[in-house]
Amino acid sequence: MREIDVNEVTALVSRLFQEANFLLPADVIESLQAALAREESPLGRDVLEALLKNAGIAARERVPLCQDTGLAAVFAEVGQEVHFSGGSFVAAVDRGVAAAQAEGYLRASVVSGACFERANTGDNTPAVLHTELVAGDRVNITVLPKGGGSENMSRLAMLKPADGVEGIINFVLETVGLAGANPCPPIFLGVGIGGTMDRAALLSKQALLRPAGSPSADGRLAQLEADLLEKVNALGIGPGGFGGTVTCLGVAIEEYPCHIASLPVAVNIQCNSARRAAGSL
Ligand code: SF4
Incomplete structure (x- = not known):
């Protein structure tokens, strides 16, 4: 002991x-830099540049x-x-x-x-x-x-098993569409599928702990993450909600077994200020 x-x-x-609160994780910075390189909207690029500049100031001056x-x-x-x-x-x-x-x-x-x-x-x-x-x-x-702005836009649905993958995709797209500019895009999406109502919600938040750009170890879930990312970005909400090609920087899905009659799906939206830090004792 x-x-x-x-x-x-x-x-x-x-x-x-x-x-x-002071240091945006390196993987998030890299995601923002990659987004800046591919964003087609001039206003969207301005927002991404401002976010990267803000992250530099926060790190240098140790301010939130x-x-x-x-x-x-x-x-x-x-x-x-x-x-x-x-x-x-x-x-x-x-x-x-x-x-x-x-x-x-x-x-x-x-x-x-x-x-x-x-x-x-x-x-x-x-x-x-x-x-x-x-x-x-x-x-x-x-x-x-x-942050409250992104947490407030998160949603949970108890889908029917017959709704299937198509139902999951539709719910995620509906959630992001309803959120619009409120969660301070570009966003990250944590998606929890399965378990019970409470487990799905927890899975969706745990999914946000995965470093940006690290796909699910399950090949089919990794493909679903990639498909969702493409479909969410096609919504055109863009950085800051001003329109553009980069609405979402990453989708991470976590899954758990569930009841034969259930298909819980939770979507936890994370804002561009995707802060996290980890340590051990
Ligand atoms: S960037 Fe995130 S933490 Fe900041 S106001 Fe927007 S939602 Fe809240």
């Missing part, structure tokens, strides 16, 4: 949230990539041979989120009493924490600060 002090968890989460510094989605893989000492793991993660907000001057974007009070918690807590027990004695943490 390996012992890990929860203060190490707090320090790691704080560092990762600041890193994610966007004013919406996101809700703290945290994915933790915890080795089953780990014992946490010094308190609660969940509380340690929240302390890390709060520390990042304070030290990194990140916007406080979370309200409690979502239905009635909607009072700002003041420190971006609580995180939305997904914990998975895995083999070994390591802890891997990935953070995904999720």
